[in-house]
Amino acid sequence: MSKFSRKSLIVASLAAVVTIPAAAHIERTEPLQSLRQSFFAIVGMTFGPMGDMVKGEIEWNDEQFAAWADDLASVSKVSVERGFAPGSDKGKTRAKPAIWENSDDFAQKLANFRSEAAALAVAASSGDKAAKIEQFKQTGGTCKACHDNYKSRGYLY
């Protein structure tokens, strides 16, 4: 291999290294609506089956209930706030414009959800089934409190 072609090879591989991180900037190319909807999809798909257990629609299982509660508490900590950045009120979404007009209240409702979800994970690891069910209901109240004001049933746009 000549000196020249080895140098071109190095330049070519450097170019490849440089383009990979640029292509990996997913959060700049994926819509923010996708970030928040993915967050709430995981929230719903852990909390939903816990509700099926509470209602007796599926068999009660302490370990599974605790595992879902752990997932819910963990995912609740993800900083979904950046998915509600100014200007992201448009697009395919069920997020009502009221969110951006009442951002302090929205942040408070998110904080309430996070603290009840954390308490649910603690209750779920206890041996007290009544306490688990009570804390499940408390947590569900924080979903409703936010959805009542800030989430529409159908897509807005």
Ligand code: HEC
């Ligand atoms: C602080 C406000 C807030 C809290 C708390 C909250 N949600 Fe939501 N949720 C929203 C908003 C806003 C959307 C609509 C997002 C969009 O379409 O861009 C949403 C969307 C959803 C969706 C649809 C996700 C999708 O695939 O598009 C589900 C399911 C859901 N929430 C379940 C829950 C459950 C269950 C809880 C409680 C355990 C909860 N949410 C707590 C605000 C909240």
